[in-house]
Amino acid sequence: MTATATSRLSGLPDSPADLRTFLHGLPGVDKVGIEARAAALGTRSVKTTSKAQAIDLAIRMVDLTTLEGADTPGKVRALSAKALRPDPADPTCPPVAAVCVYPAMVPTAAAVLAGSGVHLASVATAFPSGQAPLEVKLADTRNAVADGADEIDMVISRGAFLAGDYAHVFDEIVAVKEAAGPAHLKVILETGELATYDNVRRASWLAMLAGADFIKTSTGKVGVNATPPVTLLMLEAVRDFRERYGRQVGVKPAGGIRTTKDAIKYLVMINETCGDDWLHPDWFRFGASSLLNDLLMQRTKLTTGHYAGPDYFTLD
Amino acid sequence: MPKSATPSRLAVRKTYKLYVAGKFPRSESGRTYLVDGDNVALASRKDARDAVVAARAAQPKWAGATAYNRGQVLYRTAEMLEARRAEFKSLGVAGAEVDAAVDRWVWYAGWSDKIAQVAGGANPVAGPYFNLSAPEPTGVVGVIAPGSLLGLVSVIAPAVVTGNTVVVVASNPQAAITLGEVLATSDVPGGVVNVLTGQAAEIAPWLASHDDVNALDLSGVGDPELATELERAAAGTLKRVIRPSSGVDYTEDPGTGAMTALLEIKTVWHPKGF
Amino acid sequence: MSLFEYAPAPESRSIVELAPSYGLFIDGEFGEAKDTFKTINPADEQVLAEVALAGPEDVDRAVAAARRAFESWSALPGSERAKYLFRIARILQERSRELAVLESLDNGKPIKESRDVDLPLVAAHFFYYAGWADKLKYAGLGPDPRPLGVAGQVIPWNFPLLMLAWKIAPALATGNTVVLKPAETTPLSALFFADVCRQADLPPGVVNIVTGAGDTGRYLVEHPDVNKVAFTGSTEVGRQIARSVAGTGKKLTLELGGKAANIVFDDAPIDQAVEGIVNGIFFNQGHVCCAGSRLLVQESIASSLLDALKRRMATLRVGDPLDKNTDIGAINSRAQLDRITELSEIGAGEGAERWSPPCELPDRGFWFAPTIFTGVTQAHRIAREEIFGPVLSVLTFRTPAEAVEKANNTPYGLSAGIWSEKGSRILAVADQLRAGVVWANTFNKFDPTSPFGGYKESGYGREGGRHGLEAYLA
Structure with a gap:
C-alpha cells in the first residue's frame, strides 16, 4: 500500500495487516435478515404522483449501457442519441445520466454527447474479468479518459480479493484512480463472484478506502448481477462510510434491472436507507439497457392514462 | 471367676431429622412428633422456606450437569437404595414394594439423557431457520408426596431426573428420611432433594404461595378441599400444578407424563445463511 | 419534507361487506342476544357494527350445543375431521384479502401485517393441524389419545384471527368442540370465521362464537360443563382464571404477558x-x-x-x-x-x-x-x-x-x-x-410447527407444533 493513498483520509488502516483487521472488524451481515429487509422494502406501494416523480428520477439515473462484442459505431451513436432524448415524442422526458460503453467506442459516443451534460462512462481495466497486468489496466483507463470518458467503471481483481490479498486490490484501485485523473471512478465489485454478504461489505469498504467515487455491483457478465439485498448492503456501506469519514460515495447496481417496478424498489431502498442525499444521479445510477424503455412506457401510461406498447419506443 | 452371661445389647436408635441442603437438621421450631415411638422432626413454615432456598441454590448446577452425569448419580442412588432393602423392610415396607421402588428409580435414572429426545425435536418451519424445541427443567418443585415408598420414589425421581430440585413434604417420615440418607450417600448434590416431615396441611400452603417455587405436585394430598386451596394459592405466581385425578396406581407404567409436567419447552430460532 | 414522498396507497375496504349488526354463532346459527355493544375502527372511532353481548344463558346454550356436537364430532374418523379443517384452511386462503382488510379495520393493525403475516399464518395453522387429525396416535402422547370434550377459549385483541386459529385448529383436530369468545374490541373476524365454518359445512355446534366482554369470558371459563380452558391475555386475568379453575379438574393452558x-x-x-x-x-x-x-x-x-x-x-x-x-x-x-x-x-x-x-x-x-x-x-x-x-x-x-x-x-x-x-x-x-x-439473530417469527408459550408467569402449555396437541388430549 502506498503512503500517498492512505494519507487522503485520516484514520485509515496503513498496512496490509491493518487493512485486513479493519475489514474483518466490520459488523457481520446476516443473510436471512438482510434479504428479509430488502424484500420488505420491495413491498412499498408507490402510486400516482410519487410514481411519476420516481420514474423521472429513475430515467435521470440510468447509465444507458451497451457492452457487447458486436457494438459498432452505428449502434453506439444511436444509443447516445437516445440517451439525450429518450422519448422523442415527449420533450418533458429528461435525459439519462450517462452512456456506458467499451473504451474503443468512447470517441464515437463522445462525438454525440459532447456538451450535452450527459456523462460518458467507459468500462476499463480489462473489463469484465480484470485478469490483465496492471500496466494494461492503467493504459486502458488513460486511453478512455483521453478519448473523452468522464467516468471510469473499473473491475476489482476478485481473485486477489478471494485469496485474501486485500492490499493488492487496494493498490490497484488507487493506481486506477490516479490514472483516471479527473474522471469519476466507479469500482465494480462483481458481487456475484464475491458470493457472501460479508465479502460484499468488506469489498465495499475496501473500494471506498482506496478512493472509489462509486461502488458498483456487477459487470452484467456473470450469472448473478445486482440484487436488492446486495444493493441495500452497499447503500448501508456508503451511508456508514460517510458517517465515519465524511466523504460521500455513490452506488450503482448493474445488470438484471429491467422493469420500472424493480427500479422503484431501488429508489425506495435509497430513500429509507440513505435518505435524500443519495436520491440524485450524482449518487445513484442504474447500469441498464432495457430498463429505459420500460420506464418510458410506464411514463407514457401515467401521462396518457392508457397502457403503452413497445412499438412506440425506439429500440436504442 | 464365675462365668457371667453375655448381657443383651442395647440397640442404637436412629433420630429422624429433616433432610435439607444435604444435611440433617432438626426443625428450626424445635418441634417433634411421635411416629411408631420415634420422635420425628415436625417441620415448620420456616423449614419450608429454608428448604426452598436450598433447592433454588442447588438447581442451576444440577440442571447444568450433563444428562449423562445426572443419570450416573441417580443410578448410584438406586444402588444405595437396594443396599438399604432390609432397613426399609424393617420400617414396614413390603419387600416387593422396595424392589419396585428400586426398579422405578433405575427406570427414571435411565431417562436422564433420553427425555429431551422424546419431548423435543426439530420443527420444520416454513422459512430459512433452524428451529429446535428442547425441554428444560421448570425449576424448584414443591412435592406433597404420597405415603408409600413406591409413591414417594415415583414423585421425586421424575422431578430430579429432569433437572429440577424438590422440596418434599413426606407423609411417611421414617421411610422418607431413610431415602434422604440414601440420597446423602449417593452423590446427589445437597439441596437437590429436600425432605420435610410433618403436616402437609401446615407446610404445603407456604410452598403453594412461595414466589420462588415454580411447580407444585399435589399427588399426596388426600383432602380434596386442601388440594383445591393449594391449587388456588399456586395460581398466585402461575405455578405448574400436578393434581392426579384420583387413586393413582403406582405399580403401573408411569409413562413420561410425570417428567413432562415439570419440563418447559424452549424453542430456539436461528437463521440459516452463508 | 423528503424528496421522495409516497402518495397514499389505501387498500380498498369495499372487499368487506359489513352488516349493521351481528348475533352470536351457536349451534350453526346466528342468533340475537338481549344486549349488544358496538365495535369501532380504532383508526377513526367510527362504529363498524353492533355485536351481541352474550349473557350467562347464551353461554349455557353455546356450551350445550358444543356438548351435543362433541358426541358425533369426537366419534368421526380423524381423516374426516382432517378434511373439514383442510376445507376451512382453503376457504381462509381464498378469503384472505377480505379477512385481512376486516382485521385491519377492527384492530387497527397495518394492512401489510394483516395481509402478509396474520392471514397466511391463520391458514397455515389450519393446514398444519388438519394433517394431525388422523395421526394423533403417532404424536408420542400415548397409543390412544382421547379428546377432552368442550373447550372454552378466550382470546385477545392483538391478533384476533390468528389467536382464534391457534385455539380452534388444534382443538378440532383432536376431536374437541369449542366455544370461543373473541375480545370485546375485535369481535368481527371471529364472526366472519363462523361464516367460514358454515361455508365449510362444519357440523353445527362444533364451533360456537360468543361475543362479549370480560363477564362473558368469565361465564365461559367457569362453566361447569367445560372440560378445557385455553386463554391468551394478560397475566392478571390468567391468574384469576387459574384460581377459578382450581379444583374443577379442567385442563388449563395459559399464554400470558411478557417483558422480553x-x-x-x-x-x-x-x-x-x-x-x-x-x-x-x-x-x-x-x-x-x-x-x-x-x-x-x-x-x-x-x-x-x-x-x-x-x-x-x-x-x-x-x-x-x-x-x-x-x-x-x-x-x-x-x-x-x-x-x-x-x-x-x-x-x-x-x-x-x-x-x-x-x-x-x-x-x-x-x-x-x-x-x-x-x-x-x-x-x-x-x-x-x-x-x-x-x-x-x-x-x-x-x-x-x-x-x-x-x-x-x-x-x-x-x-x-x-x-x-x-x-x-x-x-x-x-x-x-x-x-x-x-x-x-431474528425476532417475532412464528410458525404453526413451532411451539410457543412461556415460562414462569408468562403462562403454561404450548401452542403450535406437536406440543400444541397435548393441551387438547387426555
Whole structure:
C-alpha cells in the first residue's frame, strides 16, 4: 500500500495487516435478515404522483449501457442519441445520466454527447474479468479518459480479493484512480463472484478506502448481477462510510434491472436507507439497457392514462 | 471367676431429622412428633422456606450437569437404595414394594439423557431457520408426596431426573428420611432433594404461595378441599400444578407424563445463511 | 419534507361487506342476544357494527350445543375431521384479502401485517393441524389419545384471527368442540370465521362464537360443563382464571404477558439487529405478548446502536392502517392508549430519557408515536411492567453473564432475543435464558410447527407444533 493513498483520509488502516483487521472488524451481515429487509422494502406501494416523480428520477439515473462484442459505431451513436432524448415524442422526458460503453467506442459516443451534460462512462481495466497486468489496466483507463470518458467503471481483481490479498486490490484501485485523473471512478465489485454478504461489505469498504467515487455491483457478465439485498448492503456501506469519514460515495447496481417496478424498489431502498442525499444521479445510477424503455412506457401510461406498447419506443 | 452371661445389647436408635441442603437438621421450631415411638422432626413454615432456598441454590448446577452425569448419580442412588432393602423392610415396607421402588428409580435414572429426545425435536418451519424445541427443567418443585415408598420414589425421581430440585413434604417420615440418607450417600448434590416431615396441611400452603417455587405436585394430598386451596394459592405466581385425578396406581407404567409436567419447552430460532 | 414522498396507497375496504349488526354463532346459527355493544375502527372511532353481548344463558346454550356436537364430532374418523379443517384452511386462503382488510379495520393493525403475516399464518395453522387429525396416535402422547370434550377459549385483541386459529385448529383436530369468545374490541373476524365454518359445512355446534366482554369470558371459563380452558391475555386475568379453575379438574393452558429482553452483543450483525429491534417492539404497534420490549445492549456499542436505531425509527410510517405503506397503525382502544400513555409518563417521571421521531399523528382515532426510553434501569417500572405498546426501554450491560442475569430478572418468561455473530455465545446464552421462545439473530417469527408459550408467569402449555396437541388430549 502506498503512503500517498492512505494519507487522503485520516484514520485509515496503513498496512496490509491493518487493512485486513479493519475489514474483518466490520459488523457481520446476516443473510436471512438482510434479504428479509430488502424484500420488505420491495413491498412499498408507490402510486400516482410519487410514481411519476420516481420514474423521472429513475430515467435521470440510468447509465444507458451497451457492452457487447458486436457494438459498432452505428449502434453506439444511436444509443447516445437516445440517451439525450429518450422519448422523442415527449420533450418533458429528461435525459439519462450517462452512456456506458467499451473504451474503443468512447470517441464515437463522445462525438454525440459532447456538451450535452450527459456523462460518458467507459468500462476499463480489462473489463469484465480484470485478469490483465496492471500496466494494461492503467493504459486502458488513460486511453478512455483521453478519448473523452468522464467516468471510469473499473473491475476489482476478485481473485486477489478471494485469496485474501486485500492490499493488492487496494493498490490497484488507487493506481486506477490516479490514472483516471479527473474522471469519476466507479469500482465494480462483481458481487456475484464475491458470493457472501460479508465479502460484499468488506469489498465495499475496501473500494471506498482506496478512493472509489462509486461502488458498483456487477459487470452484467456473470450469472448473478445486482440484487436488492446486495444493493441495500452497499447503500448501508456508503451511508456508514460517510458517517465515519465524511466523504460521500455513490452506488450503482448493474445488470438484471429491467422493469420500472424493480427500479422503484431501488429508489425506495435509497430513500429509507440513505435518505435524500443519495436520491440524485450524482449518487445513484442504474447500469441498464432495457430498463429505459420500460420506464418510458410506464411514463407514457401515467401521462396518457392508457397502457403503452413497445412499438412506440425506439429500440436504442 | 464365675462365668457371667453375655448381657443383651442395647440397640442404637436412629433420630429422624429433616433432610435439607444435604444435611440433617432438626426443625428450626424445635418441634417433634411421635411416629411408631420415634420422635420425628415436625417441620415448620420456616423449614419450608429454608428448604426452598436450598433447592433454588442447588438447581442451576444440577440442571447444568450433563444428562449423562445426572443419570450416573441417580443410578448410584438406586444402588444405595437396594443396599438399604432390609432397613426399609424393617420400617414396614413390603419387600416387593422396595424392589419396585428400586426398579422405578433405575427406570427414571435411565431417562436422564433420553427425555429431551422424546419431548423435543426439530420443527420444520416454513422459512430459512433452524428451529429446535428442547425441554428444560421448570425449576424448584414443591412435592406433597404420597405415603408409600413406591409413591414417594415415583414423585421425586421424575422431578430430579429432569433437572429440577424438590422440596418434599413426606407423609411417611421414617421411610422418607431413610431415602434422604440414601440420597446423602449417593452423590446427589445437597439441596437437590429436600425432605420435610410433618403436616402437609401446615407446610404445603407456604410452598403453594412461595414466589420462588415454580411447580407444585399435589399427588399426596388426600383432602380434596386442601388440594383445591393449594391449587388456588399456586395460581398466585402461575405455578405448574400436578393434581392426579384420583387413586393413582403406582405399580403401573408411569409413562413420561410425570417428567413432562415439570419440563418447559424452549424453542430456539436461528437463521440459516452463508 | 423528503424528496421522495409516497402518495397514499389505501387498500380498498369495499372487499368487506359489513352488516349493521351481528348475533352470536351457536349451534350453526346466528342468533340475537338481549344486549349488544358496538365495535369501532380504532383508526377513526367510527362504529363498524353492533355485536351481541352474550349473557350467562347464551353461554349455557353455546356450551350445550358444543356438548351435543362433541358426541358425533369426537366419534368421526380423524381423516374426516382432517378434511373439514383442510376445507376451512382453503376457504381462509381464498378469503384472505377480505379477512385481512376486516382485521385491519377492527384492530387497527397495518394492512401489510394483516395481509402478509396474520392471514397466511391463520391458514397455515389450519393446514398444519388438519394433517394431525388422523395421526394423533403417532404424536408420542400415548397409543390412544382421547379428546377432552368442550373447550372454552378466550382470546385477545392483538391478533384476533390468528389467536382464534391457534385455539380452534388444534382443538378440532383432536376431536374437541369449542366455544370461543373473541375480545370485546375485535369481535368481527371471529364472526366472519363462523361464516367460514358454515361455508365449510362444519357440523353445527362444533364451533360456537360468543361475543362479549370480560363477564362473558368469565361465564365461559367457569362453566361447569367445560372440560378445557385455553386463554391468551394478560397475566392478571390468567391468574384469576387459574384460581377459578382450581379444583374443577379442567385442563388449563395459559399464554400470558411478557417483558422480553432483546440482547444485542457488540459482535452483532448491526443492521439486522436494528431491524430486529424495530420488528421486536414496533410490529403490531407493540401489541405483542412476546414483544422485545427491553433492549439490552452491550455498553460498548450502545451509543452507535442507538443512533442507528433512531435513524431507522425516523423512517417508520404511522397512520392509516389500510394504507399499504403504513408500518405502525392505530392503538387498538382508548383504554390501551391510556395505559401506554400513563406508563410512558411514569417512565419519563422516573428519569428515563424519552425519544420519538418527528411524526404526524392523525386527529381522530387512537395513536401513539414509536417511542424509546434510554437510561432505563431494572428499577424503572417501564423496565418491569408490560406496556403492550410501541414503547421500548433501553438498558445496557457489560458482560454476557450480566445480560443473562438482567434478562431473567423478571417474573415473566415468554420470549427473548439474542444478536451476535458468535455461535457458541448464542447457544450458551440461549441455554440460560428462562424463556419459552428464543430468537437468535431474528425476532417475532412464528410458525404453526413451532411451539410457543412461556415460562414462569408468562403462562403454561404450548401452542403450535406437536406440543400444541397435548393441551387438547387426555
